[in-house]
Amino acid sequence: MPLALRWWIELTERLEAKLRELGRNVPEIEASAVVSAGGLMIASVMPESFDADRVAAMAAAMLSLAERIGKELDGGGFEMGVIQGDRGYIMATDAGEEAAIIALADRRGRLSLAFLEMRRAAEDIEKSCKVVQLRGCHEDCI
Numbered sequence: 001m002p003l004a005l006r007w008w009i010e011l012t013e014r015l016e017a018k019l020r021e022l023g024r025n026v027p028e029i030e031a032s033a034v035v036s037a038g039g040l041m042i043a044s045v046m047p048e049s050f051d052a053d054r055v056a057a058m059a060a061a062m063l064s065l066a067e068r069i070g071k072e073l074d075g076g077g078f079e080m081g082v083i084q085g086d087r088g089y090i091m092a093t094d095a096g097e098e099a100a101i102i103a104l105a106d107r108r109g110r111l112s113l114a115f116l117e118m119r120r121a122a123e124d125i126e127k128s129c130k131v132v133q134l135r136g137c138h139e140d141c142i
Contacts, residue, residue, distance in 0.1 A: 014128055015043035018121050019101075025117045028109030030088070034125055035059045037098050042129075046104075059102045063092060080115060093118045096126035 019032045023045060031046035039060035041052045067078040080093040089105045091114060101122050105114050 011128060012043045015125055016045055018124055018128075019043060019045040022101075022103070022117055022121045026105070026109065026114045028106040029103045029114060030106060032101060032103040033059070034095060034099055034101055035063075037063070037100070042099060055102070059092065059100065063094075063100050066092075080119070082111060082115075089114075091115065091118060093122050095122040096129055099125065099129055101125065 015034050019034065022032055023029050031044075031050060033044035033046060033052065033055060034042040035056040036042055037060060039057040041056035044050075044052050044055075046052065046055070062083075063078060066081055070076055070078055078092075078094060080091070082092075083090040086107075088107045089109065089111065090102065091105060091111070092100055092102045093115065094100050101118055103114065103118060105111075
Protein backbone atom coordinates (compact mmCIF):
# COMPACT_ATOMS: atom_id res chain seq x y z
CA MET A 1 0.00 0.00 0.00
CA PRO A 2 1.46 3.39 -0.96
CA LEU A 3 2.58 5.51 1.98
CA ALA A 4 0.27 8.41 1.05
CA LEU A 5 -2.75 6.11 0.96
CA ARG A 6 -1.83 4.50 4.27
CA TRP A 7 -1.41 7.96 5.82
CA TRP A 8 -4.79 9.06 4.44
CA ILE A 9 -6.51 5.99 5.90
CA GLU A 10 -4.89 6.60 9.29
CA LEU A 11 -5.95 10.26 9.22
CA THR A 12 -9.53 9.30 8.32
CA GLU A 13 -9.63 6.77 11.16
CA ARG A 14 -8.36 9.41 13.65
CA LEU A 15 -10.97 11.91 12.46
CA GLU A 16 -13.78 9.35 12.64
CA ALA A 17 -12.71 8.50 16.21
CA LYS A 18 -12.91 12.21 17.06
CA LEU A 19 -16.41 12.39 15.52
CA ARG A 20 -17.52 9.34 17.52
CA GLU A 21 -16.20 11.04 20.68
CA LEU A 22 -18.22 14.13 19.75
CA GLY A 23 -21.33 11.95 19.51
CA ARG A 24 -20.63 10.41 22.91
CA ASN A 25 -20.14 13.84 24.50
CA VAL A 26 -23.31 15.22 22.90
CA PRO A 27 -25.79 12.33 22.51
CA GLU A 28 -28.23 14.59 20.63
CA ILE A 29 -25.80 14.64 17.68
CA GLU A 30 -27.16 12.04 15.29
CA ALA A 31 -24.58 12.38 12.51
CA SER A 32 -21.36 14.29 11.91
CA ALA A 33 -18.70 14.73 9.28
CA VAL A 34 -15.49 16.49 8.40
CA VAL A 35 -15.69 17.99 4.93
CA SER A 36 -13.12 19.82 2.86
CA ALA A 37 -13.66 23.35 1.64
CA GLY A 38 -13.81 21.87 -1.85
CA GLY A 39 -16.71 19.58 -1.00
CA LEU A 40 -14.91 16.27 -0.39
CA MET A 41 -15.94 13.97 2.43
CA ILE A 42 -12.91 13.45 4.64
CA ALA A 43 -14.48 11.48 7.50
CA SER A 44 -18.00 10.80 8.67
CA VAL A 45 -20.08 9.10 11.31
CA MET A 46 -23.56 8.95 9.84
CA PRO A 47 -26.26 6.45 8.94
CA GLU A 48 -25.74 4.49 5.73
CA SER A 49 -28.97 5.99 4.42
CA PHE A 50 -27.15 9.33 4.00
CA ASP A 51 -25.28 9.95 0.75
CA ALA A 52 -21.98 11.09 2.27
CA ASP A 53 -20.58 12.59 -0.94
CA ARG A 54 -23.75 14.56 -1.54
CA VAL A 55 -23.78 15.78 2.09
CA ALA A 56 -20.17 16.94 1.73
CA ALA A 57 -20.86 18.81 -1.51
CA MET A 58 -23.96 20.53 -0.09
CA ALA A 59 -22.13 21.41 3.14
CA ALA A 60 -19.26 22.97 1.21
CA ALA A 61 -21.72 25.03 -0.84
CA MET A 62 -23.48 26.16 2.35
CA LEU A 63 -20.19 27.08 4.01
CA SER A 64 -18.95 28.93 0.95
CA LEU A 65 -22.16 30.95 0.81
CA ALA A 66 -21.96 31.73 4.54
CA GLU A 67 -18.37 32.89 4.09
CA ARG A 68 -19.30 35.19 1.19
CA ILE A 69 -22.32 36.63 3.03
CA GLY A 70 -20.20 37.31 6.11
CA LYS A 71 -17.60 39.15 4.09
CA GLU A 72 -20.17 41.04 2.02
CA LEU A 73 -21.94 42.28 5.14
CA ASP A 74 -18.61 43.08 6.80
CA GLY A 75 -19.19 40.41 9.44
CA GLY A 76 -15.91 38.62 8.78
CA GLY A 77 -15.22 35.05 7.80
CA PHE A 78 -17.31 32.04 8.75
CA GLU A 79 -16.64 30.44 12.14
CA MET A 80 -19.85 28.62 13.06
CA GLY A 81 -23.49 28.52 12.11
CA VAL A 82 -26.75 26.72 12.61
CA ILE A 83 -29.78 25.96 10.48
CA GLN A 84 -32.92 25.15 12.42
CA GLY A 85 -35.27 22.66 10.83
CA ASP A 86 -38.59 21.39 12.09
CA ARG A 87 -36.95 18.12 13.27
CA GLY A 88 -33.51 19.30 14.33
CA TYR A 89 -30.45 21.41 13.74
CA ILE A 90 -27.71 21.35 11.16
CA MET A 91 -24.62 22.86 12.72
CA ALA A 92 -21.29 23.74 11.19
CA THR A 93 -17.98 25.03 12.48
CA ASP A 94 -14.70 25.63 10.74
CA ALA A 95 -11.82 23.25 11.44
CA GLY A 96 -9.02 25.24 9.87
CA GLU A 97 -8.60 26.80 6.46
CA GLU A 98 -9.47 23.71 4.46
CA ALA A 99 -12.05 21.81 6.52
CA ALA A 100 -15.23 22.09 8.57
CA ILE A 101 -17.29 19.90 10.87
CA ILE A 102 -20.98 19.53 10.17
CA ALA A 103 -23.41 17.83 12.51
CA LEU A 104 -27.08 16.93 12.64
CA ALA A 105 -28.58 17.28 16.11
CA ASP A 106 -31.93 16.35 17.55
CA ARG A 107 -34.22 19.32 18.15
CA ARG A 108 -34.10 18.65 21.90
CA GLY A 109 -30.34 19.19 21.88
CA ARG A 110 -28.59 21.94 23.76
CA LEU A 111 -26.90 24.05 21.10
CA SER A 112 -24.44 25.68 23.48
CA LEU A 113 -23.04 22.30 24.58
CA ALA A 114 -23.01 21.00 21.02
CA PHE A 115 -21.08 24.02 19.74
CA LEU A 116 -18.63 23.89 22.65
CA GLU A 117 -17.87 20.24 21.92
CA MET A 118 -17.75 20.86 18.16
CA ARG A 119 -15.24 23.70 18.72
CA ARG A 120 -13.05 21.40 20.82
CA ALA A 121 -13.24 18.68 18.19
CA ALA A 122 -12.47 21.22 15.46
CA GLU A 123 -9.28 22.29 17.22
CA ASP A 124 -8.10 18.67 17.40
CA ILE A 125 -9.10 18.01 13.80
CA GLU A 126 -7.32 21.14 12.60
CA LYS A 127 -4.11 19.96 14.29
CA SER A 128 -4.45 16.54 12.65
CA CYS A 129 -5.00 18.07 9.23
CA LYS A 130 -2.25 20.70 9.30
CA VAL A 131 0.35 18.19 8.22
CA VAL A 132 -0.91 18.15 4.64
CA GLN A 133 -3.09 20.17 2.28
CA LEU A 134 -6.33 18.15 2.33
CA ARG A 135 -7.31 18.54 -1.28
CA GLY A 136 -3.85 17.75 -2.55
CA CYS A 137 -3.53 14.67 -0.37
CA HIS A 138 -6.96 13.42 -1.36
CA GLU A 139 -6.09 13.67 -5.05
CA ASP A 140 -2.71 11.98 -4.51
CA CYS A 141 -4.16 9.22 -2.36
CA ILE A 142 -7.09 8.16 -4.49
